[in-house]
Amino acid sequence: xxxxxYLEGGPKRVNHAAxxxxxxxxxxxxxxxxxxxxxxxxxxxxVLNTTxxxxxxxxxxxxxxxxxxxxxxxxxxxxxxxxxxxxxTAVCIKDKMYVFGGRGTVFLNRGETxxxxxxxxxxxxxxxxxxxxxxxxxxxxxxxxxHSAFMYNEKMYIFGxxxxxxxxxxxxxxxxxxxxxxxxxxxxxxxKPCERRRQACVLVGHKVFFFGGTSPQQQPRKASIQTExxxxxxxxxSDMYILDFRPxxxxxxxxxxxxxxxxxxxxxxxxx
Numbered sequence: 001x002x003x004x005x006y007l008e009g010g011p012k013r014v015n016h017a018a019x020x021x022x023x024x025x026x027x028x029x030x031x032x033x034x035x036x037x038x039x040x041x042x043x044x045x046x047v048l049n050t051t052x053x054x055x056x057x058x059x060x061x062x063x064x065x066x067x068x069x070x071x072x073x074x075x076x077x078x079x080x081x082x083x084x085x086x087x088x089t090a091v092c093i094k095d096k097m098y099v100f101g102g103r104g105t106v107f108l109n110r111g112e113t114x115x116x117x118x119x120x121x122x123x124x125x126x127x128x129x130x131x132x133x134x135x136x137x138x139x140x141x142x143x144x145x146x147h148s149a150f151m152y153n154e155k156m157y158i159f160g161x162x163x164x165x166x167x168x169x170x171x172x173x174x175x176x177x178x179x180x181x182x183x184x185x186x187x188x189x190x191x192k193p194c195e196r197r198r199q200a201c202v203l204v205g206h207k208v209f210f211f212g213g214t215s216p217q218q219q220p221r222k223a224s225i226q227t228e229x230x231x232x233x234x235x236x237x238s239d240m241y242i243l244d245f246r247p248x249x250x251x252x253x254x255x256x257x258x259x260x261x262x263x264x265x266x267x268x269x270x271x272x
Contacts, residue, residue, distance in 0.1 A: 010055045011046040015086035019097050021126055023050050026058070026097055028124070030086045045124060058129055081131045082122045089149030091156050093178055096123040098134075098156055100176075103145040103164075117143030117163045121176065138182040141174045142166070148201035150208060152245060154178065157186070159210065162197040169195035169215055190255070193241045211240035 016030025025048040047058045088102025104116040119142055121134040147161025147170070156176040162169050171193055173186040193199070199213030214234045244251065257264060 010048070011044075013046075017088050017090035017099065019090050019092040021092055021095070021097070024048065025050060026090075026092075026124070026126070028090060028097070028099060029082075029084070029088050029102060045129075079130060080133055082120075083118070085118075087145030089147060089158065091149050091151040092126075093151055093154055093156065095126045096178070097126060098123045098176075098178075100149060100156070100158060101144045101147055101161065115164050117145065117165055119143040134181055136176070136181050136183055139174070139185045140183045141172065141185075142170075144170060144197075146197035148199055148210065150201055150203045152203060152206075152208070157208075159201065160193070160196050160199060160213070169197060171195040188243065191241075193239070196237065199237070206244060206246040208243040208245075209240060210243070211237075213237050 144161030
């Protein structure tokens with residue numbers, strides 16, 4: 001194992017989201033320190049061709065597709081697009097890149113700004129490169145940033161995050177089904193992580209590993225009386241939680257034994 005390449009010249013971004021599709025990586029959103037968000041109304045999609053190691057903006061022109069399409073000129077599509085944001089998440093389901101959440105900005109009078117947390121769900125069709133605002137139904141999650149998202153069994157899941165307008169850290173989980181455009185809140189049995197944001201989330205097989213993140217040291221006060229920045233009173237976590245979509249009978253039995261504080265010494269060694 002070794003590092004093989006170092007390249008400059010890509011989009012300068014932090015707090016963005018990216019997905020891989022085939023031999024390409026699609027990056028959306030985020031910001032660059034010093035940028036003025038008033039100068040643009042939406043965020044560009046940047047694409048890395050992992051064969052040629054070249055970045056471009058998408059969609060490209062209406063010319064036919066070629067392997068070296070990363071040298072074709074950029075052309076912005078017509079129609080609605082997501083507004084600028086950071087700390088959002090993105091997952092790829094089939095030929096669509098779904099984007100949820102993130103922190104935006106509302107411009108008020110006299111040059112004042114206010115953070116905004118939209119709970120709209122967008123997807124970029126990776127065949128036509130047209131954005132679509134999904135008309136969702138069901139139990140729709142509130143807007144948030146610094147949450148986790150992953151795809152399992154052709155469905156999108158989000159967990160946790162933070163909404164500074166409401167002054168809330170979250171530890172809820174939602175499932176989105178593209179076939180019906182339905183959100184559903186998931187209440188999984190077992191001990192779940194506390195309210196947090198900025199955690200890492202990795203899907204391995206049928207298990208999702210959540211680790212790290214940060215939470216307030218005490219329950220945040222209501223936004224109407226909140227006078228201090230909650231970022232000043234955060235603690236970082238070193239814990240890890242595992243969500244198993246297909247727990248085995250052995251796993252369920254061990255959980256039951258420990259839940260009821262039974263004697264584990266009499267269990268067969270193969271089960272421990």
